[in-house]
Amino acid sequence: xxxxxxxxxxxxxxxxxxxxxxxxxxxxxxxxxxxxxxxxxxxxxxxxxxxxxxxxxxxxxxxxxxxxxxxxxxxxxxxxxxxxxxxxxxxxxxxxxxxxxxxxxxxxxxxxxxxxxxxxxxxxxxxxxxxxxxxxxxxxxxxxxxxxxxxxxxxxxxxxxxxxxxxxxxxxxxxxxxxxxxxxxxxxxxxxxxxxxxxxxxxxxxxxxxxxxxxxxxxxxxxxxxxxxxxxxxxxxxxxxxxxxxxxxxxxxxxxxxxxxxxxxxxxxxxxxxxxxxxxxxxxxxxxxxxxxxxxxxxxxxxxxxxxxxxxxxxxxxxxxxxxxxxxxxxxxxxxxx
Amino acid sequence: xxxxxxxxxxxxxxxxxxxxxxxxxxxxxxxxxxxxxxxxxxxxxxxxxxxxxxxxxxxxxxxxxxxxxxxxxxxxxxxxxxxxxxxxxxxxxxxxxxxxxxxxxxxxxxxxxxxxxxxxxxxxxxxxxxxxxxxxxxxxxxxxxxxxxxxxxxxxxxxxxxxxxxxxxxxxxxxxxxxxxxxxxxxxxxxxxxxxxxxxxxxxxxxxxxxxxxxxxxxxxxxxxxxxxxxxxxxxxxxxxxxxxxx
Numbered sequence: 001x002x003x004x005x006x007x008x009x010x011x012x013x014x015x016x017x018x019x020x021x022x023x024x025x026x027x028x029x030x031x032x033x034x035x036x037x038x039x040x041x042x043x044x045x046x047x048x049x050x051x052x053x054x055x056x057x058x059x060x061x062x063x064x065x066x067x068x069x070x071x072x073x074x075x076x077x078x079x080x081x082x083x084x085x086x087x088x089x090x091x092x093x094x095x096x097x098x099x100x101x102x103x104x105x106x107x108x109x110x111x112x113x114x115x116x117x118x119x120x121x122x123x124x125x126x127x128x129x130x131x132x133x134x135x136x137x138x139x140x141x142x143x144x145x146x147x148x149x150x151x152x153x154x155x156x157x158x159x160x161x162x163x164x165x166x167x168x169x170x171x172x173x174x175x176x177x178x179x180x181x182x183x184x185x186x187x188x189x190x191x192x193x194x195x196x197x198x199x200x201x202x203x204x205x206x207x208x209x210x211x212x213x214x215x216x217x218x219x220x221x222x223x224x225x226x227x228x229x230x231x232x233x234x235x236x237x238x239x240x241x242x243x244x245x246x247x248x249x250x251x252x253x254x255x256x257x258x259x260x261x262x263x264x265x266x267x268x269x270x271x272x273x274x275x276x277x278x279x280x281x282x283x284x285x286x287x288x289x290x291x292x293x294x295x296x297x298x299x300x301x302x303x304x305x306x307x308x309x310x311x312x313x314x315x316x317x318x319x320x321x322x323x324x325x326x327x328x329x330x331x332x333x334x335x336x337x338x
Numbered sequence: 339x340x341x342x343x344x345x346x347x348x349x350x351x352x353x354x355x356x357x358x359x360x361x362x363x364x365x366x367x368x369x370x371x372x373x374x375x376x377x378x379x380x381x382x383x384x385x386x387x388x389x390x391x392x393x394x395x396x397x398x399x400x401x402x403x404x405x406x407x408x409x410x411x412x413x414x415x416x417x418x419x420x421x422x423x424x425x426x427x428x429x430x431x432x433x434x435x436x437x438x439x440x441x442x443x444x445x446x447x448x449x450x451x452x453x454x455x456x457x458x459x460x461x462x463x464x465x466x467x468x469x470x471x472x473x474x475x476x477x478x479x480x481x482x483x484x485x486x487x488x489x490x491x492x493x494x495x496x497x498x499x500x501x502x503x504x505x506x507x508x509x510x511x512x513x514x515x516x517x518x519x520x521x522x523x524x525x526x527x528x529x530x531x532x533x534x535x536x537x538x539x540x541x542x543x544x545x546x547x548x549x550x551x552x553x554x555x556x557x558x559x560x561x562x563x564x565x566x567x568x569x570x571x572x573x574x575x576x577x578x579x580x581x582x583x584x585x
Contacts, residue, residue, distance in 0.1 A: 004425065004464045081420075218440075225432050227422030232479075234389045236486075237409030237436040282423020282466070 004281075011280040015293045019063075022297050026059045026304040027051070031311060054195070057202055058307075061194045062300040062317070064205045065258045066268055068212075070295020072251035073269025074276075074287055075216055078223045079244045080153045086269035087255035090160030090248075091138035093266070094167035096259040099134020101171045101186040103127045105178045127189060128201075131260035138163035139252040143245065153244070192265035192318030194303045201261045208257045212250045216288050219243060223284035265318045267325040268295050278332050298325075339400065340365045340490055340522035341386060346394035348378075348385055355381045356392065356546045365489070366520040368513055370533040373543030374566050379526040380417065382543070383492050386524065387414040399489060409436035413483035417494040419475060421467045426459055426478050429467055433485030449485050457481040457511075472499035480508065484515070491516075493525035497532060505529075509536045530557060534579040554579050 028036050032050045042051035073086040080089075087093070103126050142159050145151055151159065175183045197205075216223075222243045225233040230240045255269075272295035276287055302321045307314040341363040348356040355378045363369050371379045385392040388408050395402070398411055413433070422429075430453055434446035454463050457477055467475060476499045483491055491512070497505040513536050516523045527533040533540055534554055542550040544565045550556040557579040562570050569584035 221432070221435055221438070224422075224424060224428060225435060227420065227424060228429070228432070229416055229418070229420050231384065231387070231389045231414065231416050232419065235387050235409060235412070235414035235492075236432060237406035239405070277423050281425075283425070283428045 007280060008286055011276070011286075011290055015290060015297065018297045019293060019300075022300045022304065023059060023063070026062075026300055027055060029304065029308050030055055031308070057197060057199060058194050058303070059300060060202055061197045061205070061262060062303040063296040064202065064209055065194065065262050065265065066272075066299025067292045067296040068205065068209045068254045068258045069265060069268040069299070070272035071209075071213060071216060071288060071292045072255045073295075074273035074284075074291045075223070075247050075251045076269070077273060078226055078284065079247050080157055081226075082153065082157050083274065084270070085157060087252055088266060088269065089157055089164075090142055090252065091163035091167055092135045092252055092255050093259055093264045094164040094171070095138045096131040096135040096256065097186070097190050097264065098167040098171045099130035099132065099137075099260075100127050100189045101174050102134070103130035104185045104189065105174050105182050128260040131189075132256050134167070135256035135259055136252070138167065139249070139256070143249065147245070150241075156248075190264050190318075191316035192263040192321075193316050194262055194299075195307075195314070196263070197261050205257055205261065208254050212254045213288075213292065215250055216247070219247065220284040220288055223247075223288075227282070227284075263316075263318065265299065265321055267321045267329075268299055271321075271325045271329050272298055274329070275332055278335070339363070340367070340398070341524065342395070342397040342400070343386065344395040344397075346382075346385060346392050346396060348381055348390060348392040350381075354546060356385065358394070359546075359548055361541065361548065361551060363490075363522045363524055365522055366516055368516050368523045368525075368536060368538045369541060370525055370527045370537040370539075371541045371543060372527055372530060372533055372565075373549075377543040377565075378546040379543055380494055383414065383494050383524065383526060386490075387412060387492050389414070406436050409486065411488055412490040412492065413486040413488035414492040415476075415479045415483045415494060415496060417498060419479045421470075421475055423466060423468065425464050425466055426462045426470070426481075427454070427464055429478055430454060430459075430482050430485050433482040436486065449487065453481045453485045456484070473501060473504050476500060477504070477508065480512075489521060491521055491523045491525075493523065495526055495528060497527070497529065505532060512536075530562070530579075530581045533557075534581070557581065 028039050034042065039051055042048055046052050076085040076087060077083055107126060138160065141163055142156055145159055146156050175186060222238045225236050225238045226240060226243065233240045273287065273291040276290045276294055280290060281287060299317065299321065302324055303317040305324070306317045306320040309315065339362045344360050346356060346359045347354065359382065371382060373379055381390065384390040386396055388404050398408065403411065427450065430450045431442060431446065434442055434449060438446050454460055457480065459477060459481060462470065462474060467478060470478065476496065480496060496508060500508060509532060512523055515521055534557055537554070539551070539553060540556050541548060542556055542561060542565050549565050550561050557572060559570060559572050562568065562581065571582045571584050573580040573582065
C-alpha cells in the first residue's frame with residue numbers, strides 16, 4: 001500500500017518537474033539567440049516578437065497535441081482491448097493524409113513553399129479542413145460497422161487497419177498522377193510540425209482536449225471495469241457498447257483535430273500510456289492524467305530537440321518522436337512487460 | 339423470493355439453448371446448476387445476470403431490474419476473467435462501482451479492506467493481477483463480487499482453476515456467507531461431488547431444460563445416466579452423495 005502510493009506520488013512529482021523544466025528549456029532555447037532576461041522581457045512587452053508569436057505558440061501546441069495524442073491512445077487501448085491500438089491504428093492519420101493530399105493536389109489549396117526553413121501555406125484553412133474530413137471518414141465507417149454489425153473490439157481494429165490501407169493506396173494513387181511539386185507539398189504536410197498553428201487553432205485544440213479529458217476522467221472507473229471481460233463490466237452496471245462508442249468517437253475526434261492542424265506525429269499515443277502502465281500503474285484513475293502529462297512533456301521535448309539539434313534546420317517532430325520513442329519503448333518492453 | 343425465473347427461453351442465432359425454464363431461489367439458499375457441456379448452464383447464469391436478454395421473466399427480489407440497480411443487488415463471476423494491469427485492490431474496488439458516485443468514498447475502501455481480509459488476500463493486495471496464478475485470480479474475482487455486497491451471487495464454475503484446498507475453502511466460505519448474510523448463491527458446477535457437499539438444492543440441466551430439481555436425492559444413478567450418458571455408482575456417505583465412475 002505504502003510502496004504503491006509512494007510510486008504514484010513520485011510519478012506525479014517527477015512528471016510535473018519534467019513538464020516545468022522542459023517548458024522553461026523550450027522557452028529559453030532557440031536559434032534566435034536571447035538571454036533568459038530578454039526572453040522574459042519579450043514575454044511581457046512583446047518585443048522582440050519571436051517569443052510571443054513563434055516560440056510560445058509552438059510550445060503550447062506541442063504540449064496540447066502531445067497530451068491529446070497520449071490520452072487518446074490510453075483510452076483506445078482500453079476500449080479496443082489492444083495494446084497496439086492508437087487513433088492511428090484506426091486509419092485516422094492515413095485519412096488525414098488523404099484529405100490533405102486531395103486538397104493540395106486537386107483544389108490547389110496548399111502549395112507549400114520552402115522559404116528559408118519555414119513553410120508557407122497559400123490557403124491556410126483548406127488543407128486542415130480536408131485533413132479533418134478525411135480522418136473522420138474512417139472513424140465513421142468503423143463506428144457504423146460496429147453499430148450495425150455489433151463488431152467486437154478486435155474486429156474494429158482490423159476494420160481500422162483495412163481503412164488505413166485503403167487511404168494509403170488512394171493517397172499514393174493521387175501522388176502518382178500529379179507533378180513533383182505537389183507530391184513534395186503532400187509529403188511536407190505529413191511531417192508533423194508544431195510550428196504551423198495560430199493562436200485560434202491552438203484555442204480550438206485546447207477546447208477539444210478539455211472537453212474530451214473531462215469525459216475520459218468521468219469514465220475512468222468504467223475503463224477499469226472494461227479491462228475485465230465485457231460480461232463482468234455489464235454485471236457492474238457498465239454499458240460497454242455505449243462507453244466504447246462515445247470514447248472512440250471523442251478520442252478520434254480529438255486526434256483528428258490535432259492531426260489536421262499539425263500533420264502526423266506518430267508514437268506518442270503508444271509510448272506515453274504504455275510507459276505509465278509499465279512504470280507506474282494501469283489504474284485509469286491515475287493512468288489518464290499521468291499519460292496526458294507525460295505525452296505533453298514528451299512531445300515538447302521531442303520538438304525542442306528537433307528544432308535545436310541542428311542550428312540551420314528544424315527536424316520535423318514526427319521524425320524525432322519515432323527516433324527517440326522507438327528505442328525507449330523497446331527498452332521499457334524488455335524491462336517491464338510480462 | 340430472491341430470484342424468480344418464469345418461462346425463460348433463450349436462443350443463440352435462432353438455435354434454442356434454454357427452453358421455457360421456471361424456478362425460484364430463496365434468500366440464503368445455495369443452488370448448483372449441473373449438466374453436461376452445452377446444456378445451457380452458463381447461458382442461464384448470464385440470463386439471470388442481465389448480460390443476455392432472454393424471453394420470459396427474471397425477477398430479482400420481485401423486481402425487473404437492469405444496469406446499476408441490478409448491479410447493486412446481484413454480482414456475477416464469469417468462468418474466465420481477462421486480467422489487466424490493475425492491482426488486486428483496484429479490481430476489488432471495482433465491485434463498489436455500482437454503489438459509488440463520482441469517486442470511491444471512505445465506506446467503499448472499508449468494504450474492500452474487509453473483503454481482502456475475509457478472502458485472505460492481504461499479501462497480494464497491491465500486486466498486479468497479471469502476476470497472479472489462475473487460482474489467485476479466481477479468488478480476486480470472487481472477492482470483487484463480494485465487495486459488491488450483493489443479495490445474489492452468481493458463480494460460473496467457481497472452482498475451475500483452484501486446487502483441492504482452495505476449492506474446499508472457497509466453497510465453505512461461500513456457503514458460510516450465504517447462511518450468515520442470507521445471500522442467495524447460484525453456481526454452475528462440473529464436479530458433482532463438490533455440488534453434493536455444498537448444495538442446498540441442485541438443478542440438473544439437459545439440452546436447455548430442467549431435467550431434475552431438488553436436494554441431494556436428485557443425484558441418482560439413473561438421473562446421471564440420463565443427463566450425462568455415463569454409468570456411475572452413487573454412494574451415500576454422511577448424508578452426502580459420492581459419485582464414482584462405474585465399471
